[in-house]
Amino acid sequence: MIINESGLIAAMKRAYKADGYTVLNSGGAMAIYTENWFVLTTRALLPRKVLATIVEHMGMIPEVDMPTSIAKDEEPQLVLRETAADDMEHWRGGDRGEEVTVVPVIMQGFQIYQPPGGGACWGVPLYLMNVLERDAVEHIGADVIDENRLMWMADGEAIVINAVRKARSSWAKEWERAVWNALEGVDLHKAEQPTGR
Numbered sequence: 001m002i003i004n005e006s007g008l009i010a011a012m013k014r015a016y017k018a019d020g021y022t023v024l025n026s027g028g029a030m031a032i033y034t035e036n037w038f039v040l041t042t043r044a045l046l047p048r049k050v051l052a053t054i055v056e057h058m059g060m061i062p063e064v065d066m067p068t069s070i071a072k073d074e075e076p077q078l079v080l081r082e083t084a085a086d087d088m089e090h091w092r093g094g095d096r097g098e099e100v101t102v103v104p105v106i107m108q109g110f111q112i113y114q115p116p117g118g119g120a121c122w123g124v125p126l127y128l129m130n131v132l133e134r135d136a137v138e139h140i141g142a143d144v145i146d147e148n149r150l151m152w153m154a155d156g157e158a159i160v161i162n163a164v165r166k167a168r169s170s171w172a173k174e175w176e177r178a179v180w181n182a183l184e185g186v187d188l189h190k191a192e193q194p195t196g197r
Contacts, residue, residue, distance in 0.1 A: 002140060002154045003039060005047040007130030011037060012050070014127070016057050020071025023054055024084050027064045029156075031088065037128055038091035038160040045156055091160050097144035102137050103188035107180070110164060113142060113150060118187030121180055122150060122163040131159055 015021040015034045024031040031040045032050075054061055058076045062068040067084035069077045079087075100113040100122055110123025122144065129137065132152060142150035144163075151160045166172040167180035 001045065002133055002136035002152055002157050002159060003041060003045075003047070004130055004133045005049055007132065008032070008039060008047075008050055009053050011128060011131050012053055012057075016070065016072050020069055020074070022067055022069050022079055022084070022087065023058075023062045024067040024079075024088070025062045025064050031091075033087065033091060036125070036162045037131065038158075039131065040092070040158040042156045091149075092158070094146035094149075097147065099141040099143055100150065101141045101189070105183070105188050107183065108166075108176070112183065112188060113163070114184075114188050116189060118189075119184060120144075120165060121167060121183045121188070122165050124150060124161050124163050128161050131161070
């Protein structure tokens, strides 16, 4: 499994208090997503406590093919199927770029991912890293999608998180771009430790 139960629940609770999250129950699979992250898994693999959190927030599990938006202090609202289909296409589609893996660097509240051997540096917000199982973080690479999000996939599960590349962003401050450009000039992966002397 790549989805961390407690991390996903924490992300859902955080989203619930802010702008809410959407649940799409397609019968055999469930998608839960916000503007910043997306999780898709088979219904059989979805942790029970995640289902319990949805029930706690909504009062029930959304019916099959009835995408529902859930937010604190609001009644659950149905999402147009076309809108939900567009959302699903946004999160799951797009141009796949290179694979990136985690490096032992955190910059400005972002966990850094970089292709093996160095190059472009992508930042994932630290608070969303807990949605991934630690083993998945350390051993499964993510695909860069449309230059603005990272996707991890394994065994019927998918996690997609919006990512930043400040070295190439127009909105980052000049000093931030300089620092992130410097990071991109170095292979940030841990060097293999020699086995002998």
